[in-house]
Amino acid sequence: MSVLIFVETAEGKAKSSSLEAVAYGAKVAEMLGTSATALVLGDAQDLEGLGGYGANKVLHVADSRLNAGVIQAYGNVIAQAVEKENAQVLVVAKSALADTVAARVAGKLKAGLASNVVALPDLSNGFVVRRSIYTGKAFANTAVTSDKKILAIKKNIYTVTVTDAKASVESFNANLSDADFGVSITSTEKATGTVSLPEANLVVSGGRGLKGPENWGVIEDLAKALGAATGCSKPVSDLHWRPHHEHVGQTGVKVSPNLYIAVGISGAIQHLAGVNSSKCIVVINSDPEAPFFQAADYGIVGDAFQILPKLIEAAKAKL
Amino acid sequence: MKILVCITHVPDTTTKIKFTNGDTQLDANGVQFIAGPYDDYALSRAIELKEQFGASLTVLNVGTAETEPTIRKALALGADDAIRIDAEPTDAYFVAEQIAHICKQNNYDLILMGRESIDFNGGQVHGIVGEMLGVPSLSPIMKLDLEGNVAKMAREIEGGKEYLEAKLPLVLGCQEPIAEWKIPNMRGIMSARTKPLQVITPANPQELTKSVRFELPPAKGACKMIPADQADTLIDLLKNEAKVL
Numbered sequence: 001m002s003v004l005i006f007v008e009t010a011e012g013k014a015k016s017s018s019l020e021a022v023a024y025g026a027k028v029a030e031m032l033g034t035s036a037t038a039l040v041l042g043d044a045q046d047l048e049g050l051g052g053y054g055a056n057k058v059l060h061v062a063d064s065r066l067n068a069g070v071i072q073a074y075g076n077v078i079a080q081a082v083e084k085e086n087a088q089v090l091v092v093a094k095s096a097l098a099d100t101v102a103a104r105v106a107g108k109l110k111a112g113l114a115s116n117v118v119a120l121p122d123l124s125n126g127f128v129v130r131r132s133i134y135t136g137k138a139f140a141n142t143a144v145t146s147d148k149k150i151l152a153i154k155k156n157i158y159t160v161t162v163t164d165a166k167a168s169v170e171s172f173n174a175n176l177s178d179a180d181f182g183v184s185i186t187s188t189e190k191a192t193g194t195v196s197l198p199e200a201n202l203v204v205s206g207g208r209g210l211k212g213p214e215n216w217g218v219i220e221d222l223a224k225a226l227g228a229a230t231g232c233s234k235p236v237s238d239l240h241w242r243p244h245h246e247h248v249g250q251t252g253v254k255v256s257p258n259l260y261i262a263v264g265i266s267g268a269i270q271h272l273a274g275v276n277s278s279k280c281i282v283v284i285n286s287d288p289e290a291p292f293f294q295a296a297d298y299g300i301v302g303d304a305f306q307i308l309p310k311l312i313e314a315a316k317a318k319l
Numbered sequence: 320m321k322i323l324v325c326i327t328h329v330p331d332t333t334t335k336i337k338f339t340n341g342d343t344q345l346d347a348n349g350v351q352f353i354a355g356p357y358d359d360y361a362l363s364r365a366i367e368l369k370e371q372f373g374a375s376l377t378v379l380n381v382g383t384a385e386t387e388p389t390i391r392k393a394l395a396l397g398a399d400d401a402i403r404i405d406a407e408p409t410d411a412y413f414v415a416e417q418i419a420h421i422c423k424q425n426n427y428d429l430i431l432m433g434r435e436s437i438d439f440n441g442g443q444v445h446g447i448v449g450e451m452l453g454v455p456s457l458s459p460i461m462k463l464d465l466e467g468n469v470a471k472m473a474r475e476i477e478g479g480k481e482y483l484e485a486k487l488p489l490v491l492g493c494q495e496p497i498a499e500w501k502i503p504n505m506r507g508i509m510s511a512r513t514k515p516l517q518v519i520t521p522a523n524p525q526e527l528t529k530s531v532r533f534e535l536p537p538a539k540g541a542c543k544m545i546p547a548d549q550a551d552t553l554i555d556l557l558k559n560e561a562k563v564l
């Protein structure tokens with residue numbers, strides 16, 4: 001028996017959400033009295049270092065065809081690793097890739113999959129996890145009743161402590177066929193040099209109140225001064241002021257950072273659905289009646305174009 | 320070409336969620352139900368493809384009789400016929416198994432659905448169906464074009480998108496901007512009343528998860544207002560009081 005954690009990488013490095021998943025999975029393993037194995041696919045660095053997050057062992061599939069996130073192949077390899085390690089629980093950090101891959105594994109192994117998990121499982125009466133539902137508006141306590149269980153955890157739900165322990169690394173040759181690579185990735189467009197929105201601990205987000213794409217400099221400058229990712233409301237991406245992958249909310253990216261700063265966003269219920277699990281929310285809006293203030297921890301009523309330069313200056317001076 | 324679009328029947332996005340019956344059930348009192356917004360994107364694109372290439376377009380919902388108005392609306396938008404699997408859709412594996420069962424009998428070229436439902440936000444059904452049928456499943460798909468039996472797609476990834484090509488059949492979880500949401504016209508609404516809606520009992524029903532109790536998040540504390548002329552103090556507060564910087 002064991003707990004297996006799928007570690008997603010970006011440019012060969014484990015993503016921070018996956019490191020959180022390793023720490024979470026190691027804790028679940030401890031609760032079940034078993035060991036934690038991390039699984040890494042494709043070229044990757046610092047595999048032993050995953051021991052610092054609690055992994056006892058790292059399985060590495062060094063097949064360069066897996067450097068890109070090929071959904072079917074990933075599902076197949078992970079399912080094989082679950083079998084090899086006789087894993088009772090598979091943990092993944094929720095992401096556009098991991099969600100889809102975990103579903104394939106669930107189908108293959110007939111494993112119950114709980115998504116958006118926000119706490120450690122309760123083992124006092126079966127295996128019950130708390131998960132976020134209705135796009136963050138509520139929680140469900142869900143019993144996973146199958147033998148094999150898959151948990152897709154939400155970001156920023158488990159406190160990670162890092163030690164200098166090292167994990168042993170074992171290479172793993174999974175069986176892959178051409179059919180697993182039947183979908184070809186013809187090209188990729190990716191923003192570089194910016195903080196990724198779903199992974200970010202800090203987010204600065206702009207809405208229609210910024211009036212046009214030419215005014216985004218203040219959002220970008222504040223984000224840069226804080227080391228934050230940039231986000232936006234749906235109309236902003238619909239109007240092509242900003243790319244779609246920055247769109248936050250019910251129909252866009254759901255974020256759960258430590259800090260979400262909303263500038264010129266009214267706070268429609270569909271926008272709030274994507275940000276309501278942020279630890280701290282700051283709202284800057286010229287309208288004191290903007291509904292977003294009711295969901296905020298800190299608020300400033302005023303013109304964004306006057307306020308943001310002051311914040312940028314203060315952030316540069318004090319951080 | 321045969322297209323299947325799977326739709327959910329979920330509370331409207333403006334719904335204030337409440338529970339009843341000892342927090343074991345959604346309080347549906349006064350709740351307006353809709354097809355999920357992501358499912359609407361999938362259906363809208365399917366209608367465009369049908370217009371462009373000619374295709375039969377079936378909608379499928381796993382749900383009890385209350386979901387029929389949502390199904391009729393999909394027929395009004397342009398689907399040809401509908402299937403309702405008569406069961407409470409409580410677990411993704413169960414729902415996926417029902418869909419896969421229908422797919423095995425019908426050989427659809429494209430199986431489209433939303434990237435996730437907006438009630439349980441699982442985002443699992445397309446992947447499990449793909450696995451059960453042994454065909455690729457891709458999500459979240461934001462662009463879909465067909466050239467013969469090859470689909471050319473864009474899939475959202477963190478910080479951008481990747482362009483993909485694959486042979487049909489495929490299972491796709493869809494999101495914007497794959498198509499614009501459509502509004503049914505009067506003719507569509509009239510014809511929807513007589514389009515076939517087949518009700519089927521579930522095959523091999525089994526669940527792997529079960530929600531035992533629901534909860535609402537704790538109420539948010541009051542918002543601390545900072546005067547605009549002291550905006551710079553926000554950084555101190557975030558650093559020393561909220562401790563998030």
Ligand SMILES: Cc1cc2nc3c(=O)[nH]c(=O)nc-3n(C[C@H](O)[C@H](O)[C@H](O)COP(=O)(O)OP(=O)(O)OC[C@H]3O[C@@H](n4cnc5c(N)ncnc54)[C@H](O)[C@@H]3O)c2cc1C
Pocket residue numbers: 206207208209210232233234235236247248249250251252263264265266267268269270271274284285286287290302303304305332356
């Ligand atoms: C099914 C469905 C799904 C949806 N999904 C999403 C979603 O995922 N994400 C999303 O964001 N929306 C979503 N929406 C849309 C949502 O309902 C709102 O329309 C949208 O969030 C509004 O965006 P906004 O706040 O940027 O614009 P507005 O509502 O126009 O608000 C602009 C705000 O800027 C303020 N402002 C103006 N000038 C200034 C200034 N100089 N300084 C400071 N503040 C200023 C105004 O007071 C106002 O509050 C969805 C809607 C539907 C029906």
